[in-house]
Amino acid sequence: MKTVIKLEELGLFILGLYLFSLLSYEWWWFLVLILAPDVSMLGYTVNAKTGAFLYNLFHHRGIAVLFYISGCYLKIEVAQLIGVILFSHAAMDRFFGYGLKYETGFKNTHLGEIGKN
Numbered sequence: 854m855k856t857v858i859k860l861e862e863l864g865l866f867i868l869g870l871y872l873f874s875l876l877s878y879e880w881w882w883f884l885v886l887i888l889a890p891d892v893s894m895l896g897y898t899v900n901a902k903t904g905a906f907l908y909n910l911f912h913h914r915g916i917a918v919l920f921y922i923s924g925c926y927l928k929i930e931v932a933q934l935i936g937v938i939l940f941s942h943a944a945m946d947r948f949f950g951y952g953l954k955y956e957t958g959f960k961n962t963h964l965g966e967i968g969k970n
Contacts, residue, residue, distance in 0.1 A: 862948040869941030890942045905954040912943045
């Protein structure tokens with residue numbers, strides 16, 4: 854992946870850290886929850902289509918922003934937390950080259966095939 858894209862994703866991850874710092878949760882919550890969206894990979898135990906759908910649902914930044922903004926508007930801090938974790942996790946994944954999945958298999962992402970340069 855190009856360096857500029859990696860730097861953009863790093864910046865988005867840092868934004869997620871900042872947004873988390875505005876919440877009243879202890880930092881250990883961030884460390885515990887940052888990998889939680891990867892539970893969505895269990896969808897691949899059903900089939901590739903279900904796996905891709907669930908993975909993409911839990912790694913879509915638009916959904917993360919919707920949770921965060923809804924939480925801010927409704928003053929529901931746990932919704933803000935969910936949004937921050939989803940957002941930060943997606944940025945972290947994309948920094949490491951893991952993109953949204955195609956239904957053809959886990960390795961096929963919008964950033965290219967995982968493991969290929």
